[in-house]
Each structure stands twice: as structure tokens, then as C-alpha cells.
Amino acid sequence: MKLSHWAKKQGISYRTAWEYFRTGKLPTAYRLPGGAIIIPDTIKQKQDYIITYARVSSSQNKNNLETQSQRLIDFCNAKGWVTSLNIKEIGSGLNDKRKKLEKVLIKGEATKIIIEHKDRLTRFGFRYLEILCSHIGCEIIVLNQMETDKQDLIQDFISIITSFCAKIYGQRRSRRKTESLIKGLQDDKKINSKS
Numbered sequence: 001m002k003l004s005h006w007a008k009k010q011g012i013s014y015r016t017a018w019e020y021f022r023t024g025k026l027p028t029a030y031r032l033p034g035g036a037i038i039i040p041d042t043i044k045q046k047q048d049y050i051i052t053y054a055r056v057s058s059s060q061n062k063n064n065l066e067t068q069s070q071r072l073i074d075f076c077n078a079k080g081w082v083t084s085l086n087i088k089e090i091g092s093g094l095n096d097k098r099k100k101l102e103k104v105l106i107k108g109e110a111t112k113i114i115i116e117h118k119d120r121l122t123r124f125g126f127r128y129l130e131i132l133c134s135h136i137g138c139e140i141i142v143l144n145q146m147e148t149d150k151q152d153l154i155q156d157f158i159s160i161i162t163s164f165c166a167k168i169y170g171q172r173r174s175r176r177k178t179e180s181l182i183k184g185l186q187d188d189k190k191i192n193s194k195s
Contacts, residue, residue: 003036012138019135113138
């Protein structure tokens with residue numbers, strides 16, 4: 001079958017399928033003299049593994065987490081998709097240590113990750129996650145391209161400022177400790193040279 005048809009059957013974009021072909025991840029695929037890329041039917045197709053991912057910044061928004069998750073499930077049902085996993089997490093979009101999301105990305109079995117807004121997955125670096133997912137044959141589907149509510153943005157802004165302040169004060173403290181250590185060594189050297 002043609003690469004475009006194979007990509008559609010896999011539930012991935014043509015661009016992702018082309019990248020698989022280009023990087024040698026489809027070893028039995030070949031190019032016809034006319035340029036068409038053919039994939040023999042013997043290649044095992046990846047089973048659909050659809051995941052919904054809902055996230056809120058704090059436990060105060062737990063009700064929103066439940067309704068957000070339900071909207072994602074309703075969307076999948078309307079499309080006729082059966083979800084394999086419905087993930088709900090509480091944590092800042094700036095925090096890159098979200099255990100449930102990490103587990104999904106490490107396993108690499110998802111074919112689709114459904115999110116309500118880009119920032120539900122991450123505040124920064126969304127494109128990097130898209131690229132990563134495309135390499136494991138997974139598509140990220142964003143329902144709304146709108147920004148999230150003001151409260152989440154304010155919370156994440158505060159997190160950024162707190163993080164930067166902690167780094168700055170930590171560097172100052174570290175510099176003071178280093179300067180104190182150097183001064184102590186210099187004092188010891190002076191004492192030893194006098195004796």
C-alpha cells in the first residue's frame with residue numbers, strides 16, 4: 001500500500017510516516033521509479049492506544065480536572081474512539097516532573113494523546129513533545145487552541161518568579177560559601193608560612 005494510505009491506517013500524519021521511511025524505521029518499504037513509497041502489507045500495524053490527558057495547576061481546581069477529563073472522553077466517544085487510558089494530574093504546566101505523563105512517554109505505546117489546550121501538556125516546549133511523539137507514532141490532538149484561564153496563568157507566572165529567585169539566592173549563597181572557603185584556605189596558608 002502507499003505510504004499515505006498506511007499513515008492514515010496507523011492514525012499518524014503523512015509527515016510522520018515520511019520521517020519513519022526517511023530514517024529507516026520502515027525497513028521493508030521501498031520507492032517506485034515514479035517516486036511513490038510502497039509499504040508491504042506484512043508490516044505489523046500499531047494497535048490504537050488512545051490517551052486523554054487532563055491537568056490543572058492546583059488541587060483547588062480539582063472539580064475543573066474532573067470536568068476537563070470528561071470533556072476529553074466525550075470528544076473521543078463522539079469520534080468513535082475507544083480510550084485506553086484517561087489520565088488526570090495536578091501540577092504546574094512548568095513542572096516537567098509529572099509521573100503519569102512521563103510513564104506514557106516512556107512506554108511509547110500511545111497512538112493519540114488528546115488534550116484540551118496545549119498548555120495542559122506543557123507551558124513551554126510543546127513543539128518538542130510533538131516531535132518526540134511523532135517519532136513513536138503518536139499524534140497529539142489539541143481540542144482548543146485558546147489560552148487557559150487567567151488563574152492558571154497567574155499561578156504559573158508566580159512559579160517562574162519563585163524558581164528564578166531561588167536560583168539567584170542559591171547562587172549568592174554558594175558564592176559566599178566559596179569565598180569563605182577561599183579566605184579560610186588563604187588564612188591557613190599565611191599561618192603555615194609563618195611557622
